[in-house]
């Protein structure tokens with residue numbers, strides 16, 4: 197590397213492997229259940245409402261209290277602070293008081309000497325609850341005015357005027373169902389009393405500060421008396437962005453009352469029944485096109501099934517609006533979204549956060565238009581891809597990689613060849629059909645709530661040269677810790693082995709945003725970068741002074757200027773020439789000279805803003821683009837299918853770590869395919885979850901994952917506000933999975949061209965079979 201190149205910029209190749217891989221594979225990584233228990237620890241279990249809506253007449257705890265091992269049973273009467281855990285809207289009590297609003301809503305919390313004793317006692321609790329009417333359907337709730345927040349509308353151009361220029365106008369309806377997060381580690385917390393009325397809480401949370409705040413609200417303690425600590429999660433996927441708080445608050449409340457440590461790690465069925473899921477949506481669309489397939493106008497109404505409390509629903513709702521045109525430019529748009537209150541557990545964040553729900557609708561509208569016009573959907577998709585400078589309905593101008601990704605996918609994977617293969621196969625096979633679909637994506641990076649786009653990092657360099665790194669990022673398997681270590685090692689230009697990432701703690705890093713919105717590595721990485729640069733800026737004069745005081749350390753005899761100091765691979769360079777001053781000596785020299793070796797940095801994403809009164813602004817730092825080509829094979833006798841291949845060109849910017857990014861892409865695709873094809877959340881009309889176990893709720897296993905996932909990266913290198921010019925990768929790939937739904941639809945239509953399949957996801961084998969043998973257009977046909 198020449199002297200004038202920036203040696204401290206860009207990722208180190210050494211950071212390829214996921215930092216946790218060795219400990220994970222040896223079973224040594226620490227999750228909530230691996231924390232050694234303090235002697236005297238008690239165990240909690242929640243009693244959840246057996247019915248979805250009702251008035252609590254009486255709660256019978258007597259029999260449960262008598263059960264062996266039971267120490268105490270807590271209800272809303274024991275809340276020392278305020279019985280409220282609503283994050284955005286204060287509409288969610290921790291414990292039901294007079295009414296229950298969903299099946300599984302916590303009513304009482306049993307604390308006993310063992311997990312089994314607590315659970316046994318829960319089974320002895322009886323509640324007299326007068327049932328009230330139950331709504332599970334969002335349109336029904338909307339019709340009754342049961343909205344969580346007022347509806348919102350995004351507008352661009354003038355749809356009313358545009359319809360008259362449209363040659364084709366297509367209307368339809370879509371349904372997308374919920375999705376269970378199924379993190380491998382269930383929700384849970386462990387609260388320990390500390391001296392002077394303080395508390396430490398280990399929580400499986402994506403949002404340590406939100407958990408700290410909820411514990412404070414419930415217990416009445418000040419936030420400075422509550423330390424929430426997280427080493428890592430066994431998966432989150434959004435399920436622990438808001439919904440980890442209640443369990444932590446229950447443990448904390450009991451811990452403070454009893455003066456003993458209290459732990460509650462939810463059994464799988466409690467977790468599935470009591471927690472919210474991805475929001476189901478029901479939507480209406482109207483799409484107008486000219487004769488060439490250019491989209492002129494789009495109107496859409498979204499009915500979001502929010503469940504019984506707001507949780508994050510208003511934020512999820514707005515992301516649906518932000519992504520309602522996916523990666524297309526549509527000059528006239530009117531999109532309205534209703535957040536509808538039903539009697540289901542409050543639905544919550546789930547990878548994509550409302551974006552996938554919005555994107556499914558525009559893809560359905562395009563598919564229906566293509567079928568009506570008798571042209572391939574790909575022609576309409578391609579003709580309407582966003583170009584740089586195009587305006588999103590919310591006012592931001594695109595810096596678009598949509599065409600670049602699409603074209604690269606076409607070239608790389610030979611789209612004509614793939615389409616021909618499908619046609620040839622279908623011509624030769626009567627009872628097996630293949631389908632192919634393109635799925636372009638566009639996902640905005642930043643929390644849509646601008647204020648959340650801030651992060652902090654605390655960096656200490658110890659006198660032996662080792663580095664301690666703390667951020668607000670929570671490791672949940674996504675590899676953020678590996679990226680944070682990479683940032684510090686790269687800025688200092690030292691061996692990554694010298695850097696240790698500490699558990700996320702609200703005592704070390706305050707006021708953290710949730711690890712969410714795909715933005716965790718960007719936000720926290722920028723803060724790490726700033727902190728390391730600040731320390732580096734103090735080290736340069738130290739190095740210059742050392743070299744000037746000790747000419748034997750360097751080759752050139754000219755006076756050393758701090759500005760010409762660089763560190764490369766742990767060695768101090770002066771003016772591009774190596775010295776014999778090493779990182780460790782430099783650090784010790786700084787300490788001896790009483791120079792600070794610690795830094796706390798704050799990063800806030802610049803340039804983003806949004807005006808809610810106009811529904812216009814520039815909410816996203818940047819967008820992530822990509823194109824997937826999905827092929828599927830359908831057994832036309834049984835309705836069974838497999839996803840053969842997903843071939844992708846993904847816009848990764850200048851990726852910091854291709855290994856980790858590939859892992860996120862593969863996982864996101866399989867999770868997206870699961871949502872679109874097999875995962876079926878079923879509540880009955882009484883609001884009871886029927887799909888409450890892994891035998892009734894099918895998630896993709898290795899056999900149902902695509903046989904081939906080919907990932908090619910679009911490498912771009914723009915100054916894009918991301919860390920090291922990379923791009924966020926957590927959520928966008930999930931939406932490639934939407935292509936599986938449309939590939940299967942095409943396979944069904946290859947067998948039965950008369951099928952008028954409703955746009956109803958997931959497309960389970962049962963629904964595929966119905967479509968294969970459908971003769972009459974369905975009355976709810978999409």
Ligand code: LUZ
Pocket residue numbers: 437508511515545548549642643644645648712713714
């Ligand atoms: N969480 C949030 C998110 O609070 N705001 C967001 O915009 C968001 N986006 C994606 C996932 N989680």
Ligand code: MOS
Pocket residue numbers: 402433434435437545546547548549711712713714927
């Ligand atoms: Mo998320 S859906 O980024 O917690």
